[in-house]
Structure formats: structure tokens, C-alpha cells
Amino acid sequence: MAKSILALCRHAPYGNALAREGLEAILACAAMDQVPSVLFSGDGVYQLLEQDPVAINEKSLRRNLQALPMFGIEHIHVCRKSADARGIAADTLQLAGAEIVLLADTGPFIRGFDQVLSF
């Protein structure tokens, strides 16, 4: 029986490699027919903001996030408290081709998985 996997993304893009590594791990899992669920919480919600990192010589992480639906990830789970705490209007978050699912309480959601990868 396939194991259910959750990628828990908790870090902002660019400041360290975790956001990029998380995204690559998600795409790798999905490419191996182990489509993970994805949850952005804490600073991870910053990954969903519009980005233009050309001036810091970085590829846009957000543009790479847009590949998620093509890999079978149609629901992007976001911790509402984390967005609110950071002054991000959770309801305006969107990602082309995917549905943003706002979670009021991430604990029960995380509990439902067999494997959790933290980034």
C-alpha cells in the first residue's frame, strides 16, 4: 500500500537552500509516482508571494512552484495562521493550475500522513 507523504515547507525562499531543496524533493517524489501533499507553514508561506530575484542572480522559486500542478499536485495547503501572522492576505494567495487550501489547524492534517519530509 503506497505511503502517503507530506512535504512540510517552513522556510522563506533565497535566504537558504531549504526552500529550493524542498521543491526539488517534491518534484522528484512526484516524478516517481509518489505524489506528495504539500503544506506551506511558518515562513514557508513567503514562497507563494510574487518574486523577481533577477537582481540577486537567482531563478524565481515561485515560477518553479508553478510546475507542481503538472506533476499532479493540485492542492497547495497553506497554514492560515502563518499567513495572517505575516500580514499576508491568505485569500489572495493563488497558484495557476492549483487550488490553495487554507488550513486553520495544521496538526490534524499532518497527523494523517505516513511520512513527513521537513524543509
Place this chain on the structure above:
Amino acid sequence: MTLHIINQSPLGGSALQDCLGSFVEGDALLLIEDAVYAAASPAEHKLPQGQVFALAADAQARGVTLAQAVTGIDETAWVDLCVAHTPIVSWFR
């Protein structure tokens, strides 16, 4: 039930706060490495009641005396915890 593992000091980062935000009654919390500093005063750091563990060796190394409410464990007991809980979530940075 989820096993949450933290290795950051309580005020040294957001790991403890983030973890507590996803902690559900019945989950277990394991403090390792620098997180054992929270085990000296669980109430002050708002640690949950019940299932709170700390790696005794890490606490001893840092001169932290575990509070009554925190159970000191060794690596073998850590493995038992991992076997008994699904999923295991690491709050490492």
C-alpha cells in the same frame, strides 16, 4: 499519533513555536540537542502536558536538569518512540 522532534533551543529560533502550533493532544514531543534547554522549565515554554521526552545524554551534556514533567530517555527508547508513532516530524531549523 505524531512524534515531533525538535533540536533547536526554545528561543534560538522558531522551531519550538512552529511545532507547538501543529501539536495535537495525544502527539508526543521529543527534545534533542539544544532543544533540551526547554526541558528545564516546560511550563514557561508552554510545553504540552503528558508525552514530553528529552534525550538524557544531551541534557546532561548541557547541565540541564529535566523537570518532573519531562521523561529522560536514551537512544534505544528513542527508537521505540519512532516505531510507536506515525508520522515523525522533524522541526530542525
